Amino acid sequence: MTDDLRQRLRAVAGAAMAQDSAHDLAHLDRVWANAQAIAEGEGGADTPILCAAAYLHDLVNLPKDAPDRARASAMSASAARPHLQALGFGPDRVAAVQHAIEAHSFSAGITPETHEARILRDADRLDALGAIGVARAFAVSGALDRALYHPGDPFAATRVPDDGTFALDHWPAKLLRLPDGMTTATGQRIARDRIAVMLRFAHDLADEIGHDANGWSAGDV
Template identity: 65%
Template sequence: MDGSADLRSRLRAVVAHRMETDPAHDLAHLDRVWTNARAIADDQTDMSVLLAASYLHDLVNLPKDDPDRHLASRRSAAESEPILEEIGFEADQVRAIQHAIEAHSFSADIPPETIEACILRDADRLDALGAIGIARNFSVSGALGRTLYHPADPFAQARPLDDLHFSLDHWKVKLLRLPGDMLTETGRRIAEQRTARMLRFLEEFADEIGCSLPQSWANC
């Protein structure tokens, strides 16, 4: 197996019908993760393993408020096995792909042990940042019925952060901290660039609601 256009087409065809219910984890998300992964990969990367993991990592996509959310990546890895065997991946590649899928999840808390797993984790988290990250955050929050921000204290200066109720709080709780959690040098660099775009958006957002962006948000 190699990272060919034909393999990508086969993988996209397999997952297309399973990626229609969540606009933040749809086929376009998988395409973006693969684009991010290619930007991070180097000549030590098994591109076919990375390609397959990129397109199969969300086979089982549980809602963010599902109590079993932390199990989604393990279930995705398990469901990937017959797909990979049918396509023709060797047993060692199947194991490598499954590990990358299991370890990509923030909530699963599984340490990545291969370069492909590190790249996939970074590539997936990059899709939560930048212009796309802004769009995804508000899309998911709307689907879950969350308010955009706390009207009296938008940036949680005098209250605990609460991203279960306020979309903007999730930026401080998780998103703006992602650059420091990247495992690859390239992933970190791209994450910092995308976070800078988000901070510019937050400055405009704060201005439009009549307040200033606290310095603590810019120094996450």
């Protein structure tokens, strides 16, 4: 039943969402895999609600620099309703999926009130970390025509990080802080493992470009 539902949800998302290199069907598949891993560690999740939220959470995908970006999750939740109804979700379950979708967004700042909402938020944020997080961060920054890093101070040792201008600045501005904001113990553990991957990349980058990573280390996150 879950695999059939997943395939139907995946088809809905593929037809309805505006896709880019960082927000596509592969992203949804990864978020669902993350959600399953977290749910296995935490227990007690409603699988159909979690699956629906994972595959419909980006139905409305606005650019990172869009002025109404913070409303994207609410817009996605609204767009999900008719699809959920067509799939046979009753009113309470539609509302549960919609809440999880609304609360997953970093920019929206909505507190996740249910187990499924907490799992989805952690699962989506995990896809911003680790090797895939490195790839996605640079893909998004490239699409927005942002430089890879500040040429004189790549690791923001003497300046405030500006992730609207430099891709690498997104790490101290947001990504390296994500583990502390995880709402599940399983999500936080996986996040810290992925941060370690990113920090190894950062130190390798520092060596290659002849700069100091300025104390970026796994012990700092």
